[in-house]
Amino acid sequence: MTMPDGSYPMPTPRVRxxxxxxxxxxxxxxxxxxxxxxxxxxxxxxxxxxxxxxxxYAGALLSSIPSAILMAGVYKVALKHIRGEVIAVGDMFSIGDVIGPVIVASILTTIGTAIGLVFCVIPGVVLSALWLFTLLLIVDRGLDGVAAMRESLNALKGEWLMITIFMIVVALVGVAGVIACGVGVLITAPIAVLSIALLYRDFFPETGAGAPGDPYSAPPL
Known part of the structure; x- marks a missing residue:
């Protein structure tokens, strides 16, 4: 089916x-x-x-914020790598412009996931999976915390089961390195991060290069 201008709509991305x-x-x-x-x-x-x-009291909640800020930086490194650029350790600390939204998202997702976990655990796991792209959206597209959570949920809700399974599999990959006296996690954790970032790019391509809603200029093969 073609768009009014004769171009072809972008196919719906799937979890892979x-x-x-x-x-x-x-x-x-x-x-x-x-x-x-x-x-x-x-x-x-x-x-x-x-x-x-x-x-x-709030120590447990506050302790998740630094990890979220640093993880946002790690995702920035991953996106830079995916673009084919040379990465550096300093890249993960160049996120000063998005710290506010990251903190908001960290607090809200932590509370939301915790509430979901109270209800037989599964809802919390699913919510965590649906918000998987939140930090990436903040770093990549400059969205505020709430908007990033909403955008991630809307993008993944149609694939809620597969993204939940994907998150669990990637988490297992990430922690598998602990078996090697913990040192292996320095290898497996980046695999997990890059896997999530690559999947994110399927759902949210580079702006101007087929962003969601942009039509293809050529028919599919």
Missing amino acids: FDVINQAWAMLQQQMGTWVLVMVAYVVVAGLCQYILGKLP
Whole structure:
């Protein structure tokens, strides 16, 4: 079916698991830098969580914020890698312009997921999966926290079961490195991050290069 101008609409993206293989191939291109990125993440996030975790009452909630900020930076590194650019550890700290939205999203998703977990666990897991692209949307498109959560949910709700399974599989890949005395996570965690970022690009292509709603200029093969 063609659009009024004769072009073809963009096909609906689907959750696919071969992004994990793609992520592994990409990781090998700049593995050294990715290891350093993950070391920086683990050290800084761990230190922040240790300090904030000692605070009474809101400590648990606040301790998730530094991890979210750092993860937003890691996703920025992943998107840069996907564009074919050379990445650097410093890239993960160049997110000062989106810290506010990241904090808002972190608090809201943490509360929302926690509430969902109360109801037989499954709703919380599904909600977490539907919000999987939230940080990426903030970093990539500059959305505010609430808008990013809504956009992620709207994009993935039609694939809610597959994205939930995908999130679980990717999480298992990410933590598999713990088996190797914890060191292996420096390799498996980047695979998980790149897998999510690659899938995100399926649903949200580069602006001006087939963004959602943009028609193809040529008919499908």
